[in-house]
Amino acid sequence: MASAATPRTPEFERHNLSDEQLVAMLRIMILHRTLENRGFALNRQGKIPFASASEGHEAVQAGAAMAFERGKDILVPYYRDLGLDLGIGLTSYEVMLSLFARIDDHSGGRQFPHHYASKKLGLYTISSVIAAQTSHAVGAAYAIKLRKERGRAVLTTFGDGATSEGEWHEAVNFAAVHKLPIVFLCENNEWAISTPLSAQMGQPDVYKRAAGYGMPGVVVNGFDPVACYAVTKEAMDRARLGGGPTLIEAKCYRFLSHTTDDDDRSYRTREEVDERRKEDPVPAFERTLVEQGVLTPESLDDLKASILAETNEATDRAESVAYPRPEDLFTRLYEGPWEPWQ
Amino acid sequence: MAVATSSSQVLNNVEAVRATLYEALKADDKVVILGEDVGNRGNVFLITKDFVKEFGTERIIDTPIAEASIVGIAVGMAMEGLRPIAEIQFADFIYPAFNQIVGEAAKTRYRSNGEYTCPMVIRTPYGGGVRGALSHSVSVEALFYHVPGLKIVVPSFPADVKGLLNAAIDDPDPVLFLEHKKTYRLIKGEVPDGHYVIPIGKADVKKEGSQLTVVSYGLYVHWALEAANQLEGEGMSVEVIDLRSVRPMDKCAILESVRKTRKLLIIHEDNKFGGIGAEISAMVAEEALFDLDAPIRRLAAPDVPAMGYAMPLEEAYMSSPAKMADAMRDMVKF
Numbered sequence: 272m273a274s275a276a277t278p279r280t281p282e283f284e285r286h287n288l289s290d291e292q293l294v295a296m297l298r299i300m301i302l303h304r305t306l307e308n309r310g311f312a313l314n315r316q317g318k319i320p321f322a323s324a325s326e327g328h329e330a331v332q333a334g335a336a337m338a339f340e341r342g343k344d345i346l347v348p349y350y351r352d353l354g355l356d357l358g359i360g361l362t363s364y365e366v367m368l369s370l371f372a373r374i375d376d377h378s379g380g381r382q383f384p385h386h387y388a389s390k391k392l393g394l395y396t397i398s399s400v401i402a403a404q405t406s407h408a409v410g411a412a413y414a415i416k417l418r419k420e421r422g423r424a425v426l427t428t429f430g431d432g433a434t435s436e437g438e439w440h441e442a443v444n445f446a447a448v449h450k451l452p453i454v455f456l457c458e459n460n461e462w463a464i465s466t467p468l469s470a471q472m473g474q475p476d477v478y479k480r481a482a483g484y485g486m487p488g489v490v491v492n493g494f495d496p497v498a499c500y501a502v503t504k505e506a507m508d509r510a511r512l513g514g515g516p517t518l519i520e521a522k523c524y525r526f527l528s529h530t531t532d533d534d535d536r537s538y539r540t541r542e543e544v545d546e547r548r549k550e551d552p553v554p555a556f557e558r559t560l561v562e563q564g565v566l567t568p569e570s571l572d573d574l575k576a577s578i579l580a581e582t583n584e585a586t587d588r589a590e591s592v593a594y595p596r597p598e599d600l601f602t603r604l605y606e607g608p609w610e611p612w613q
Numbered sequence: 614m615a616v617a618t619s620s621s622q623v624l625n626n627v628e629a630v631r632a633t634l635y636e637a638l639k640a641d642d643k644v645v646i647l648g649e650d651v652g653n654r655g656n657v658f659l660i661t662k663d664f665v666k667e668f669g670t671e672r673i674i675d676t677p678i679a680e681a682s683i684v685g686i687a688v689g690m691a692m693e694g695l696r697p698i699a700e701i702q703f704a705d706f707i708y709p710a711f712n713q714i715v716g717e718a719a720k721t722r723y724r725s726n727g728e729y730t731c732p733m734v735i736r737t738p739y740g741g742g743v744r745g746a747l748s749h750s751v752s753v754e755a756l757f758y759h760v761p762g763l764k765i766v767v768p769s770f771p772a773d774v775k776g777l778l779n780a781a782i783d784d785p786d787p788v789l790f791l792e793h794k795k796t797y798r799l800i801k802g803e804v805p806d807g808h809y810v811i812p813i814g815k816a817d818v819k820k821e822g823s824q825l826t827v828v829s830y831g832l833y834v835h836w837a838l839e840a841a842n843q844l845e846g847e848g849m850s851v852e853v854i855d856l857r858s859v860r861p862m863d864k865c866a867i868l869e870s871v872r873k874t875r876k877l878l879i880i881h882e883d884n885k886f887g888g889i890g891a892e893i894s895a896m897v898a899e900e901a902l903f904d905l906d907a908p909i910r911r912l913a914a915p916d917v918p919a920m921g922y923a924m925p926l927e928e929a930y931m932s933s934p935a936k937m938a939d940a941m942r943d944m945v946k947f
Contacts, residue, residue, distance in 0.1 A: 345693070379726040388725035395692060396725035400716050406682040407717070410689020410697075417645070417671055417695070438712070441682035448677065603727040604761055606785040611761070612864035612896065613814040 283563055286501040288337070290565045294574070296337055296358075296496050297560055300329035300553050301575060303354035305582045306363060310370050310384065314531040318590070319370050322384060324527035325351040328458055330552035331491075331521035333358055334499025335456055338507050339426055345415075347395040347408035347427040351458070353385050355428060360392045363581050367589030379603075380595040402429055402436035405455070409442045412451035412516075424452040424510035426503070432463030434477050443518065447484040450515035454506040457518070458493065460525035465538035478520035486516045493523030494552035524550070624804045627797040629771035630736070631660045633778040634698065636808060638668050641696060644782065647674040648683055648700030657702060658738065658797055680706055684713035684735060688721065691733040696782060704739035704753045704791065705919075711756075718787040719762030733788075734781045740793040740832055740882055742931055746922035752831075752883035752914075757789055758860045758892070764788045764813050765860040769834040771802040773857055776811030783810065793831040800835060816863035818870065822852035824945045826870040828893060829880040830856040833932060837880055840938035849945045859889050867893060868901055875906040878944050880937060885913035907947040912940045 285293065303325070310322030325332070328351060336358020339346060348355055353366065365377065369387065372380040377388045378396075388396035395411070397404045408427035415423050433439050434457060446453050457477045461468045468475050481488025487509075491502045499521055506517035524547045528535040535544070560566045566574070601609075624632060637644045646661060652675035655662030665673040676683050680701055687697035701707045707714070714735065721731035741750035758765055766781055766788060768774045774792070781788035819834060820841050829837045834855045841851035852870050856862060871877050877897055879890035890911040897909060912932055914920075920930035 347689075377726065377728065378724055381726065382724055386724070388728040390728060395689075396721060396729045398716055398720065398724065400712060403685065403712060403717055406685025406713065407689035407692060409682070410686035410691070410695075411693040412689075413686060414690050414693035414695050437709075438681045438685060441677070441679040442685065444677060445679070445682055445686060604723050605764075606722075606730070611861050613861045 283559060284497065286497055288497065288500065292337060293560055293565050296333040297556050298574060298578065299333040299336060299354055299358045300496065300556060302363065302578050302581070303329050303332065303357055304553055305578050306366050307353060309582055309586060311531060313370060321531055322370065323350060323530040324525065325353055326526040327460060327524040329354050330496040330556065331458055331493040331499045331523055334496040335426065335503040337500045338503035343423050344507070345393045345395065345411050345425045347397070347404050347411065347425060349397065349404060349429050349433065350383065350385050350399055351430060352428055356385065356387055356394060359394065361387060361394070363585035364588055367585040368592060371589050372594065373589055373592040374595045374599065375592050379599055402433040402439035405429060405433070405439050405442035408453060409446045409451060412446060412453035413449060415452050416449065421513065422511050424454065424507050426454050426456060426507065428456045428458060430463065431457060431459040431461065431468060431477060432466070432471060435471055443484055446516040447486045452510040452513070453516045454503065454510055455516065455518045456503065457520045458523055459520055460523050462525050464529045464533060476520065478518055481518035486518055488518045490520045490522065493521030494550050494555065496552065496556055526551070621803045621805045623801055624771045625798050625801045626771050626774050626792065627658055627660055629774040629804050630778060630792060632804070633775045634661065635664070637782050638664065638672065640808070643694065643696045644698065645672045645674065645690065645695055646698045646700065647676050647687060649676060649678055649702045651675060651700055656700065680709040681713055684710040684718065687733045688713060688718050688731055691731045692721065692729050696732060698734045698736060698782065701735060701737040703749050704737045705748045705751045707737055707753055714757065714763070714789070715760050719760050722786065723762060730785055731787045732785045734790050735787070736790045736792065738792045738794040738797070740795055741920045741927060742795040742832060744922065744927060747919045751919050754791060754859050755883050755888045758889060762787070763860060764858065765791065766813055766858050767791045767830045768857055769793065769796060769800070769831050769855055771800065771804045773811060773817065775804050776809050777813065777857060779808060780810045780813050784813065788813065795832050796835065814858045814861035814863060816857055816866035817855045818852060818866065819855045820851070820853040822850040822874065824850045824874055825876045825878060825941055826852050826854065826874045827878045827880060827941065828854045828856060828867055830859065831882060833880050833882055836932065836934045837937050839934040840941055843938050844941055844945070849942065851941050851945070864896060867897065871897055871901050872904045875904060876944050876947065877905065877909045878912060878940055880912045880932065882914060882931065884916055885911055886916050888913055907944060910940065910944060912937065
């Protein structure tokens with residue numbers, strides 16, 4: 272029991288996460304932000320055509336990734352999930368290959384950044400069409416259930432905007448009907464590009480819809496990585512043991528514009544963004560781990576330095592890789608060579 | 614008249630689809646069927662009748678009425694190693710699934726640079742002549758044949774149905790399998806027993822002739838054969854090619870026939886503007902214009918949304934053996 276002489280933050284609950292795991296989560300959060308900021312910088316330098324933003328999503332993604340079992344689970348993400356992808360094993364170098372659209376990128380330079388595909392990681396291929404991936408996640412969960420593979424589950428993610436899509440509803444409903452091993456994680460950042468939550472739904476809570484489908488609905492502070500880990504872990508464990516699907520809503524915020532091609536000053540005030548920035552989960556979790564004695568100020572500096580070095584190394588290495596060749600446009604459309612006229 | 618032998622049996626097109634699906638389910642645990650009313654009801658045409666008793670509700674899945682997710686869930690199943698056969702109850706209901714077919718299934722292999730593939734079949738009954746009105750009679754092939762990444766099969770004879778459906782189920786890429794519903798019970802034919810495959814993309818010369826090449830698919834192949842046989846009695850020789858697949862399409866078979874007969878008539882039930890016939894016409898014009906003795910002609914539906922429910926509207930929309938015979942006569946005499 273803590274004495275008055277050793278003040279502690281009583282509200283910190285580590286949910287059985289070890290120091291190493293807590294540091295690993297913070298590392299993913301900082302790496303996520305560093306790589307993303309690098310993407311924006313490279314765009315402004317004219318080196319890459321496009322970058323997308325997920326600042327404000329670091330905590331929910333690092334937390335959810337910690338609940339993912341590598342080598343077993345499946346992740347069907349959306350395009351704003353850089354931290355989640357990193358958290359299940361994607362490397363900084365692979366991220367940079369994607370940003371630079373180089374030949375060794377997962378898609379061979381075909382896809383927009385952060386549309387990865389890796390069977391080794393259990394990371395499914397996605398398009399940019401909102402909510403189109405949700406039914407794929409459900410199909411994969413159906414396969415897991417059909418084969419009676421206990422101990423595996425699917426984690427699929429999307430923004431608040433995706434929950435307006437009919438395809439999203441169809442997929443969630445089917446998962447509920449069949450009690451599939453899947454977790455639906457909504458990263459509610461309150462903005463669908465320029466459209467606020469109030470123009471997307473009649474009430475602001477996505478998790479409440481779970482009751483209508485007949486599955487548990489959970490809401491969590493999306494700026495709290497440990498809380499996000501805990502609810503995702505509980506839901507994934509339930510799914511893995513045959514307990515069916517869960518809808519989680521993590522309330523977070525998008526601090527930057529939608530992408531490098533967007534300017535959020537045209538639709539929201541600086542005052543709103545500045546106010547929400549006070550909740551920024553990255554410095555907050557840094558402070559927490561130092562306060563908890565998990566890190567010292569010095570070891571935190573070392574961690575940041577190592578992440579910056581990793582980002583620099585990945586940037587230089589990926590930039591030196593060749594672009595895909597014009598003839599690569601024609602490969603891997605179907606199995607084998609292809610000509611529509613036989 | 615088809616006659617059963619010891620190693621074949623006479624089936625109609627419904628029975629051919631049913632037999633092929635049954636054999637696929639027996640042969641491979643990874644094969645699942647999902648769609649509206651495919652389980653308890655056994656499909657609205659009874660194609661999957663009683664399958665649920667033998668294979669269970671886990672493999673014969675009655676889905677909610679939600680076409681986009683029928684296809685989308687099949688995409689996820691395929692990426693996870695199953696061999697889903699998704700059914701869209703009528704082709705007219707496929708539009709909600711357009712995104713999943715065009716944007717997702719057709720691009721899975723390409724966008725992941727081969728990391729993931731999408732081996733799945735989407736079966737759907739299409740076509741008119743059954744008083745199906747605006748929403749139970751459409752042809753959808755032209756909407757999808759523009760899309761790289763898909764294969765599209767449109768068989769018209771029971772033996773082709775089985776061989777091509779086997780090929781579709783075995784195929785490592787997504788296949789749209791279109792079944793003309795008027796042929797379902799109308800058309801009977803000898804179907805070999807056991808597993809066999811007809812390659813997707815190979816046309817078949819259903820009747821040889823020397824004075825005109827007719828290219829068609831689906832129900833109209835049967836009507837074109839009826840018309841061509843009538844002209845045979847009038848001393849005219851017409852060759853009838855059944856495309857069987859419209860993506861890929863069999864250029865060799867078309868060009869070989871056109872270079873022999875020097876005249877080309879394309880007949881399809883879908884409307885003319887932007888239809889399959891336009892692509893064939895362009896290809897023949899590019900490759901064999903100087904082998905032709907007459908302008909290419911297309912006999913196809915008018916530029917209206919679909920056939921009407923009232924009989925005169927259906928008849929006005931659709932072709933007929935008599936209309937086909939008239940067009941063939943004009944072409945031969947040109």
